[in-house]
Amino acid sequence: SLPTVAIVGRPNVGKSTLFNRLVGKRLALVDDRPGVTRDRREGEAKLLGLDFRVIDTAGFEDEDPHTLPGRMRQQTEAAVREADAALFMIDGREGVTPLDQEIARWLRAESTPVVVIANKAEGRTGQEGALEAYSLGFGDPIAISAEHGEGVADLFQALLPHV
Numbered sequence: 001s002l003p004t005v006a007i008v009g010r011p012n013v014g015k016s017t018l019f020n021r022l023v024g025k026r027l028a029l030v031d032d033r034p035g036v037t038r039d040r041r042e043g044e045a046k047l048l049g050l051d052f053r054v055i056d057t058a059g060f061e062d063e064d065p066h067t068l069p070g071r072m073r074q075q076t077e078a079a080v081r082e083a084d085a086a087l088f089m090i091d092g093r094e095g096v097t098p099l100d101q102e103i104a105r106w107l108r109a110e111s112t113p114v115v116v117i118a119n120k121a122e123g124r125t126g127q128e129g130a131l132e133a134y135s136l137g138f139g140d141p142i143a144i145s146a147e148h149g150e151g152v153a154d155l156f157q158a159l160l161p162h163v
């Protein structure tokens with residue numbers, strides 16, 4: 001079966017935009033029951049020559065498993081643990097936030113390899129955020145624009161060792 005990549009990060013950084021770009025129309029709905037897949041979408045990604053399964057996640061704010069956000073966080077954590085690599089996305093225009101740092105702390109304690117991507121980096125706007133993302137401690141951040149399709153070759157290079 002295909003290697004798996006999970007996209008994680010705080011809300012609104014562009015995870016689903018990247019997921020949609022990678023998957024196009026090859027969306028695999030895992031389970032049609034309401035509420036079951038809303039926060040865990042999977043699909044078959046094509047990135048230049050690479051084929052892999054990609055998982056879009058949502059929810060990393062609440063640790064209480066009795067709340068909806070808490071359950072979403074549990075799904076995010078499970079997706080990362082099962083994945084061959086995690087794409088940890090930050091907003092390259094906003095730079096590193098406290099929630100990004102919290103997610104980074106959690107990711108450091110997991111064994112899944114992490115590639116940091118600074119999104120919304122179209123033009124020159126995201127380069128600073130990409131530099132800041134070095135501080136997260138996962139090596140070279142990749143500057144991309146999920147919306148405009150920039151940085152795709154760099155993302156390919158970064159994923160190559162993992163998928």
Ligand code: GDP
Nearest residue numbers: 011012013014015016017119120145146147148
């Ligand atoms: P998610 O919550 O992390 O899944 O984020 P979404 O994919 O829903 O995107 C959140 C917002 O960021 C939307 O308004 C997107 O249009 C916008 N967005 C996503 N990618 C980019 C990008 O590369 N550049 C810019 N400028 N906006 C983006």
Ligand code: MG
Nearest residue numbers: 015016057058
């Ligand atoms: Mg989303």
